[in-house]
Structures are given as structure tokens and as C-alpha cells.
Amino acid sequence: xxxxxxxxxxxxxxxxxxxxxxxxxxxxxxxxxxxxxxxxxxxxxxxxxxxxxxxxxxxxxxxxxxxxxxxxxxxxxxxxxxxxxxxxxxxxxxxxxxxxxxxxxxxxxxxxxxxxxxxxxxxxxxxxxxxxxxxxxxxxxxxxxxxxxxxxxxxxxxxxxxxxxxxxxxxxxxxxxxxxxxxxxxxxxxxxxxxxxxxxxxxxxxxxxxxxxxxxxxxxxxxxxxxxxxxxxxxxxxxxxxxxxxxxxxxxxxxxxxxxxxxxxxxxxxxxxxxxxxxxxxxxxxxxxxxxxxxxxxxxxxxxxxxxxxxxxxxxxxxxxxxxxxxxxxxxxxxxxxxxxxxxxxxxxxxxxxxxxxxxxxxxxxxxxxxxxxxxxxxxxxxxxxxxxxxxxxxxxxxxxxxxxxxxxxxxxxxxxxxxxxxxxxxxxxxxxxxxxxxxxxxxxxxxxxxxxxxxxxxxxxxxx
Amino acid sequence: xxxxxxxxxxxxxxxxxxxxxxxxxxxxxxxxxxxxxxxxxxxxxxxxxxxxxxxxxxxxxxxxxxxxxxxxxxxxxxxxxxxxxxxxxxxxxxxxxxxxxxxxxxxxxxxxxxxxxxxxxxxxxxxxxxxxxxxxxxxxxxxxxxxxxxxxxxxxxxxxxxxxxxxxxxxxxxxxxxxxxxxxxxxxxxxxxxxxxxxxxxxxxxxxxxxxxxxxxxxxxxxxxxxxxxxxxxxxxxxxxxxxxxxxxxxxxxxxxxxxxxxxxxxxxxxxxxxxxxxxxxxxxxxxxxxxxxxxxxxxxxxxxxxxxxxxxxxxxxxxxxxxxxxxxxxxxxxxxxxxxxxxxxxxxxxxxxxxxxxxxxxxxxxxxxxxxxxxxxxxxxxxxxxxxxxxxxxxxxxxxxxxxxxxxxxxxxxxxxxxxxxxxxxxxxxxxxxxxxxxxxxxxxxxxxxxxxxxxxxxxxxxxxxxxxxxxxxxxxxxxxxxxxxxxxxxxx
Numbered sequence: 001x002x003x004x005x006x007x008x009x010x011x012x013x014x015x016x017x018x019x020x021x022x023x024x025x026x027x028x029x030x031x032x033x034x035x036x037x038x039x040x041x042x043x044x045x046x047x048x049x050x051x052x053x054x055x056x057x058x059x060x061x062x063x064x065x066x067x068x069x070x071x072x073x074x075x076x077x078x079x080x081x082x083x084x085x086x087x088x089x090x091x092x093x094x095x096x097x098x099x100x101x102x103x104x105x106x107x108x109x110x111x112x113x114x115x116x117x118x119x120x121x122x123x124x125x126x127x128x129x130x131x132x133x134x135x136x137x138x139x140x141x142x143x144x145x146x147x148x149x150x151x152x153x154x155x156x157x158x159x160x161x162x163x164x165x166x167x168x169x170x171x172x173x174x175x176x177x178x179x180x181x182x183x184x185x186x187x188x189x190x191x192x193x194x195x196x197x198x199x200x201x202x203x204x205x206x207x208x209x210x211x212x213x214x215x216x217x218x219x220x221x222x223x224x225x226x227x228x229x230x231x232x233x234x235x236x237x238x239x240x241x242x243x244x245x246x247x248x249x250x251x252x253x254x255x256x257x258x259x260x261x262x263x264x265x266x267x268x269x270x271x272x273x274x275x276x277x278x279x280x281x282x283x284x285x286x287x288x289x290x291x292x293x294x295x296x297x298x299x300x301x302x303x304x305x306x307x308x309x310x311x312x313x314x315x316x317x318x319x320x321x322x323x324x325x326x327x328x329x330x331x332x333x334x335x336x337x338x339x340x341x342x343x344x345x346x347x348x349x350x351x352x353x354x355x356x357x358x359x360x361x362x363x364x365x366x367x368x369x370x371x372x373x374x375x376x377x378x379x380x381x382x383x384x385x386x387x388x389x390x391x392x393x394x395x396x397x398x399x400x401x402x403x404x405x406x407x408x409x410x411x412x413x414x415x416x417x418x419x420x421x422x423x424x425x426x427x428x429x430x431x432x433x434x435x436x437x438x439x440x441x442x443x444x445x446x447x448x449x450x451x452x453x454x455x456x457x458x459x460x461x462x463x464x465x
Numbered sequence: 466x467x468x469x470x471x472x473x474x475x476x477x478x479x480x481x482x483x484x485x486x487x488x489x490x491x492x493x494x495x496x497x498x499x500x501x502x503x504x505x506x507x508x509x510x511x512x513x514x515x516x517x518x519x520x521x522x523x524x525x526x527x528x529x530x531x532x533x534x535x536x537x538x539x540x541x542x543x544x545x546x547x548x549x550x551x552x553x554x555x556x557x558x559x560x561x562x563x564x565x566x567x568x569x570x571x572x573x574x575x576x577x578x579x580x581x582x583x584x585x586x587x588x589x590x591x592x593x594x595x596x597x598x599x600x601x602x603x604x605x606x607x608x609x610x611x612x613x614x615x616x617x618x619x620x621x622x623x624x625x626x627x628x629x630x631x632x633x634x635x636x637x638x639x640x641x642x643x644x645x646x647x648x649x650x651x652x653x654x655x656x657x658x659x660x661x662x663x664x665x666x667x668x669x670x671x672x673x674x675x676x677x678x679x680x681x682x683x684x685x686x687x688x689x690x691x692x693x694x695x696x697x698x699x700x701x702x703x704x705x706x707x708x709x710x711x712x713x714x715x716x717x718x719x720x721x722x723x724x725x726x727x728x729x730x731x732x733x734x735x736x737x738x739x740x741x742x743x744x745x746x747x748x749x750x751x752x753x754x755x756x757x758x759x760x761x762x763x764x765x766x767x768x769x770x771x772x773x774x775x776x777x778x779x780x781x782x783x784x785x786x787x788x789x790x791x792x793x794x795x796x797x798x799x800x801x802x803x804x805x806x807x808x809x810x811x812x813x814x815x816x817x818x819x820x821x822x823x824x825x826x827x828x829x830x831x832x833x834x835x836x837x838x839x840x841x842x843x844x845x846x847x848x849x850x851x852x853x854x855x856x857x858x859x860x861x862x863x864x865x866x867x868x869x870x871x872x873x874x875x876x877x878x879x880x881x882x883x884x885x886x887x888x889x890x891x892x893x894x895x896x897x898x899x900x901x902x903x904x905x906x907x908x909x910x911x912x913x914x915x916x917x918x919x920x921x922x923x924x925x926x927x928x929x930x931x932x933x934x935x936x937x938x939x940x941x942x943x944x945x946x947x948x949x950x951x952x953x954x955x956x957x958x959x
Contacts, residue, residue, distance in 0.1 A: 081839025085829035199923035458569030
């Protein structure tokens with residue numbers, strides 16, 4: 001991670017670096033799961049199998065894998081298809097085999113290994129640690145099932161042997177409390193940690209990956225808005241089949257709202273940076289330059305002690321700069337060449353992250369960015385919000401807003417629209433846009449079997465199990 | 466012969482933006498009533514002293530079914546459950562009752578714990594899943610499941626003499642002459658067929674009675690010249706049904722060999738013997754005043770399609786060869802499973818048992834950019850363990866001998882809750898080669914629905930000792946399936 005980014009993370013600890021293309025759901029999931037599970041010693045062999053099956057067999061897999069030499073490539077394909085569908089295993093050109101970076105799909109706990117995700121997964125984990133509750137045991141049951149009911153899990157179990165699902169000794173939970181908005185996110189993800197042992201367990205792990213990633217993105221954006229107490233961190237989401245027609249007033253509204261949402265987040269970040277800077281003491285009777293340097297070093301050191309000097313040094317030329325107003329100075333520093341976190345850059349990062357899971361788009365070059373829900377993500381939202389059973393549709397819409405700030409319509413309380421400041425477009429007023437957008441969601445949920453319409457006025461969102 | 470008051474009432478009814486049965490005067494209701502098998506079910510049950518519950522969405526015909534029995538003193542009649550909430554707790558506690566309401570109201574009553582409401586909701590769910598239910602004394606009708614278009618209701622509606630009188634009274638010669646065609650059953654049957662095809666394309670539920678009446682009101686309405694002709698309005702009208710017909714029928718697709726050019730050049734003498742007698746008057750009017758415009762050409766095609774003795778519409782219905790038609794008209798589980806298998810493996814895998822449903826699973830967490838050349842299957846299931854079912858309209862009725870069925874088609878794993886709604890858009894979607902283009906979000910939806918169903922089925926399969934893997938080569942358009950034995954703690958290539 002770029003060191004000067006640590007200065008920006010004073011304002012928003014969840015901020016990612018600019019290379020967001022390497023921050024993917026798989027890595028975030030691994031970082032989230034890692035403290036709970038011991039990595040199996042054969043993990044590296046399985047990763048090798050993806051790029052060079054013969055190397056993996058020579059390295060030790062031959063004791064459990066029986067395949068003719070002519071079919072070695074087939075075996076490699078099996079492991080690739082089962083555990084590396086995201087193609088996040090890379091060649092180590094120097095040493096041969098797979099590089100240390102890269103992760104496999106964690107069918108079981110033994111495949112879990114901490115991954116590089118700019119801290120999103122571990123930050124989400126930290127929220128869970130503060131929350132407490134039964135989630136750890138559920139996580140263990142999910143990734144270390146007592147009985148195996150599908151051949152995919154059996155295959156991995158055979159390959160890893162006794163180490164297929166061993167738990168880690170975990171550190172005692174930290175002290176602290178969660179904010180209400182963070183509690184909502186934890187509750188959402190908790191519903192995705194399912195203890196099912198049948199073949200649906202694999203889909204459950206996928207859904208957990210999407211859910212943790214989604215929550216992390218939202219937390220990254222909404223965190224500063226919530227903290228500075230700005231008006232609710234709400235964003236209007238296009239509810240139709242993505243990406244939507246650019247001329248559709250609902251899509252236009254979603255694009256405008258996306259910009260406003262990210263602008264609020266960005267403003268919150270530099271305001272919090274300024275606020276924390278102002279609260280941090282420095283030595284008396286020093287120049288403003290020195291005062292800033294000391295305060296930044298202290299603040300960065302609180303989070304990442306060893307990175308503090310590297311984080312602040314690139315900002316040296318700007319430390320004495322005008323304006324002397326700290327808020328304005330922080331804004332200028334964020335936008336400056338050292339950190340380069342402009343408003344549009346933040347929008348780009350969030351769009352890039354969101355597009356990995358069908359949350360943001362459209363794909364490059366086709367119109368203004370906005371949020372939407374691809375069908376697999378819609379399923380995750382339903383399961384995470386509804387949990388077991390069913391929920392009234394209007395309540396579901398309201399819960400979307402409550403948990404994530406995602407507004408698709410008035411839901412059970414049309415006052416939520418006041419917090420959005422939607423403007424009308426193409427002859428439609430904001431309320432009409434919101435109502436028709438909500439109807440789009442209802443139709444989609446019914447069409448894919450995630451909702452049932454009992455009458456013109458009563459629809460229930462259901463979790464299919 | 467209807468009196469002027471009736472015709473005025475009909476005009477007012479047609480002009481309503483929502484053709485609610487509740488707003489129709491009683492005298493007109495009796496005249497417009499369309500008899501279906503549902504009346505027989507209600508009459509039979511009431512005659513035998515049984516209670517009847519009619520559930521359904523707005524416009525599905527609940528009020529129409531209840532109306533003939535409103536004045537009964539032998540049993541209690543509740544035309545709208547939502548208006549009698551204070552009575553819910555005692556509604557089914559004693560005595561015969563006839564109740565209508567939307568399913569949401571019954572659900573609410575069930576949540577509130579009122580007597581027999583939970584039973585009604587359960588029965589509704591069972592018949593919605595196509596189960597034959599005959600284990601209760603309550604006759605339950607799911608009016609929303611009934612498909613009036615499929616039952617030929619349109620033919621009855623347009624044959625109603627009051628509508629002909631209404632049009633005749635409007636004194637528009639073209640309109641009257643055109644409507645006269647509908648006095649011939651063959652024309653009415655063709656219209657019913659067109660609407661039925663459009664209904665199948667609507668999705669799972671088809672058209673409600675209300676939507677059909679709106680369609681009839683629209684095709685019977687006034688307009689300028691050609692736009693007032695009913696067969697033109699079938700295609701170009703303002704109703705939902707017309708919109709759906711437009712999606713399924715294009716005039717330019719109606720071949721008129723030997724006749725097309727004669728019509729175009731106004732050769733009445735040369736074509737009239739090929740038309741039904743009831744169609745000749747409008748044909749005469751149109752050919753006597755042929756406009757050489759595209760719209761006029763389409764009108765001539767439409768009058769030919771409906772009015773000829775041998776019509777291209779007849780051929781269209783006989784030869785519906787698209788996959789959706791084959792699946793919706795047949796009961797071929799194996800064909801559907803083959804189709805699903807073929808879609809899921811991009812038509813690349815030569816499966817030995819291609820009618821066994823392969824339980825593909827995915828382990829990706831990111832939106833795909835490249836097509837995956839490996840696919841994992843958790844096993845396969847014998848087609849005999851599945852069935853194709855349609856939803857049912859009534860439960861516990863002795864009068865429903867043939868088992869009235871709705872339009873919803875489902876593929877079910879027998880004895881489980883694993884269900885796939887087989888809709889036209891899904892079947893049309895899997896008729897094409899599976900896509901991984903990022904822009905094809907509709908394909909993402911189809912994929913998700915199928916994978917979700919496969920996962921639901923996989924929960925019920927017992928195999929842990931064999932892993933199937935599909936190896937796909939998109940360049941050479943080939944593929945093969947490898948099988949791996951997982952017994953004894955090993956992974957062995959078979």
C-alpha cells in the first residue's frame with residue numbers, strides 16, 4: 001500500500017490504495033476468515049497443482065492423487081476449476097510452481113490463508129470481534145463441517161488429509177463497542193454464516209465472500225459520512241436489470257446519487273483528517289510545518305508504527321503550505337500529488353471494487369457510474385437481510401436503506417426519500433422515480449423466485465432453502 | 466335485443482380505466498358473464514354443503530364467481546375478506562361459508578392465528594406447486610391460477626350479442642362490418658388462439674379476466690377509420706394483451722401466397738371465394754378504397770389472417786416449433802433436462818446420459834470476464850426423479866374431475882422443495898448459447914436461476930464418492946467429462 005495513503009487513512013481507516021483491481025472478494029474473505037483457521041501444510045501444493053500439476057504431485061500430492069502421467073493436466077484443471085475459478089493463482093516464474101500471492105476458494109478451513117486486501121477483510125473481522133456472539137462457532141461449523149455431504153468437499157478433504165479443517169487458537173476479543181451502523185453490517189454478514197452441511201455449503205461460502213466484500217465497500221464509503229454526522233449516508237440504487245438505460249430517469253437519479261454519496265464520503269474523510277489533526281498535540285513553539293509533521297507522525301504511528309516516517313516524508317514539501325486553515329489544508333493534501341485521492345479517484349475506486357460483485361457500473365466507457373444489483377448480489381442481499389424465512393417487501397426495502405444506505409424506493413417509510421435529495425428527470429418527479437424503481441425491484445425479485453406476490457399490495461421476500 | 470340503457474352501461478364500462486367487476490351494474494353483469502369451469506366447482510361444493518374459499522389477485526374473477534350467490538340465505542357469503550376483519554376469528558368456526566379474498570389477506574389471517582386460515586394458505590401453496598389436494602372439506606380455488614385465455618374466454622366475450630349491438634349502434638360502417646366477422650366461430654377461435662399464444666409469452670401467470678375485458682373494450686372502441694377495426698386493434702391497441710400480441714405476432718410474418726398481391730390491387734372478385742362469408746362485407750369496403758400505405762397493407766394482412774377460409778394463423782398454431790412451445794405443450798422432462806444440460810455446458814460436452822440432470826456448481830466469487838473452461842459437477846440425477854407440473858386451480862373439489870391447471874410450469878425434484886419455474890424467458894434464454902459477456906445481465910439472471918435450482922437439487926443427492934468435471938475447449942468447440950473417484954481418502958482418475 002502506498003505509504004502516504006496512511007495519512008488519508010487517518011480520516012478513513014478503511015480506505016484502499018489506488019490499485020483496487022487486486023482487492024477482490026476472495027482475498028477479503030480470506031483475510032476475514034484467517035484468524036479462525038490453521039492453514040494446511042499442503043495448501044502450497046494445491047496452488048502448485050493449478051499451474052503445474054506434475055510439480056505438485058512430486059511435491060507430495062502423489063500420496064493421495066492417483067492419476068496417469070498422461071492425465072496430469074486434467075488433474076490440474078480439476079483443481080483449477082474447483083478451487084481457482086477466480087484465477088487468483090499465479091505463476092512463480094523464478095522458482096516454478098505457484099507464487100506465494102494468490103488464494104484458493106476456501107471450500108474448507110484448511111485452505112484459508114491471510115491475503116492482501118488493503119485491510120478490508122481484517123477490518124470487517126475487527127467489527128465482528130467487537131460484536132461478540134455465536135458467529136465464531138458458526139464460522140467453524142461452516143468451514144469445518146462435521147460431516148461431508150458433497151464430492152467437492154470430499155475431494156478437498158482427501159487432498160489435505162488431517163489438516164483439512166483445523167481451528168486456530170484465537171486471540172481474546174478486543175474491547176470496544178460498535179456503532180449502530182456497524183452493528184447492522186455485522187448482523188447482515190452473520191445471516192450469511194450458515195451452518196448447513198449439505199451441498200449448499202459451497203454456495204454459502206460464495207455468498208459469504210460477496211457479503212463481506214459488499215459490507216466492506218459500503219463501510220469504506222459510509223464510515224466518514226456517519227462519523228462526521230452528515231445527513232444520512234443514503235444512495236439511490238437503480239433496481240432494474242443492470243446496467244439500465246442511460247436515458248432512464250431512474251438511472252439518471254442513481255448516477256446523481258452515486259456522485260453525491262462519494263462526495264459526502266470524500267468530504268467526510270478530509271474533515272475527519274482535519275479534526276483528528278486538530279485534536280492531536282504537538283510540541284509548543286514550533287513552526288506550522290513542524291507541528292503538522294509531528295501530529296501526522298503521531299496519528300499514523302497509532303495505526304501503523306513502522307510506516308509512520310514513510311507515510312509522512314513524501315508530504316514534506318506540502319507541510320508548510322497554505323492555506324493555514326487546517327480543513328482546507330487537509331483537503332489540498334488529499335488531492336495533492338503525494339496521496340492523489342481526489343473525489344473522482346474515490347469514485348473510480350469504488351466503481352472498480354463494486355463492479356467485481358455486480359454492485360457498481362456500468363462497465364467502462366458506457367455512461368455515468370451508479371449502483372445497481374446484479375442477480376447473484378440480489379440473492380446475497382435477500383439472505384443477509386431476511387435471514388431465515390420471509391419478510392414483507394416494503395420492510396425489506398427499508399432494511400436495505402437501514403443496513404447499507406441503499407435506497408431503491410420509499411419502502412415502509414417514504415421519509416427516507418427526503419434524505420436523498422433526488423431531483424426529477426424527463427418529466428418524472430423524484431417520488432415517482434423512487435416508486436417505479438421500487439416496483440422494478442419487486443418484479444425482479446418475483447421473477448427470480450426471491451419474492452412471492454400474494455396480492456397487488458402484498459409481496460413477501462423469501463429466502464429459498 | 467338490448468335496450469339503450471344497457472348499451473349506455475356497456476359504453477361506460479368500456480371506458481373505465483379499470484374494468485372492475487365491482488363497478489359493473491348488476492344488469493350488465495348478468496349479460497357479460499363468461500361461464501367457465503370454476504362456476505361448476507363453486508356450485509357443486511355449495512350444493513353439497515361445503516365451504517368454498519376463492520383466493521386470487523385483483524382482476525382474477527373472484528367477484529364474478531361470488532356474485533351469483535350473494536343473496537343466498539343457506540350459507541354466509543363474504544365477497545371481500547379484507548372488509549370483514551372483525552369476523553375473521555369466527556369465519557370458519559361454524560356453518561357453511563363462501564369467502565373471497567386475495568391471498569395476502571388469508572396470509573395475514575394465518576399470521577394472526579385465526580381458525581383455518583393457515584390451512585387455507587397451506588392448501589393454496591400446495592396447489593400452486595401443482596399438487597393434487599383432496600384431504601380437506603374446504604374447497605379452495607386459486608382464481609389467479611385460472612387462465613381464461615387458455616379456456617377460450619375471449620371467444621365467449623366477443624361473441625356476446627350486446628357487444629355487436631353496441632358497435633352497430635355506433636353507426637360506423639367499417640367497424641360494424643369488421644365486427645361481423647366475429648359472428649363466425651372460426652374467426653373467434655383464431656382470435657382466442659392469438660391471445661392464448663400471447664398469454665403463454667406473458668410469463669407464468671397469463672392474463673386475468675380484467676386484462677381480457679380491457680382488451681375487448683379496446684378492440685371494440687372507436688377510432689379513426691382503420692384504427693377502429695378490431696383485427697387492427699388486436700395488434701395495435703392500447704391494452705396489455707395487444708402489447709403482448711405485438712411481441713408474438715408480426716403481420717409481415719403472415720404469408721399470403723397467391724392472395725397478397727390481389728388484395729393489394731383491390732381484386733375483390735379474385736379473392737372473395739377464399740374468405741369466410743362473414744368477412745366479405747369488410748373486405749368489400751376495404752378493397753373498394755385501397756390506400757397504398759404500409760398501414761393499409763398490414764390491415765389487409767390482418768383481415769386475411771382472421772377472415773380467410775384457410776389462414777396462415779392456423780398453420781402458425783400447428784407448427785409452433787420453438788422450444789418454449791414444445792416444452793409448454795408437452796410434458797417431456799427429459800427434453801427440458803437435456804436443454805438445461807446443453808445450456809450449462811455451452812453445448813460442448815458429449816454426455817452419455819444427457820437426460821440426467823448434471824448438478825453443476827460454481828466456486829467463483831467475482832464477476833466473470835472469461836468463460837470458465839472447467840466446470841465442476843456434484844453428480845447427476847435420474848430424470849425419473851423429476852416431474853413437470855402445472856399449478857392447479859382448485860383443491861378438494863369433486864367437480865374438478867379433470868384437474869383444472871394453470872399456466873405456471875414447474876420442474877420439481879419429487880418429494881422435495883427443489884422447484885424451478887419454467888418460464889418462457891428462461892427457456893428462450895437457454896435456447897441460446899450461454900454467454901459470459903459482461904453486458905449480458907439477463908444471462909446472468911438465467912444462470913443464477915438455474916444454478917440456484919441445481920444447488921437445491923444437489924442438497925438431496927447422496928453422492929460423495931464421485932466428482933465429475935467438465936473440460937471445455939471453446940476454440941475447437943469440444944469438451945469432455947472426467948470422473949474422479951474419491952473413496953478410501955484418495956483422488957483417483959477413473
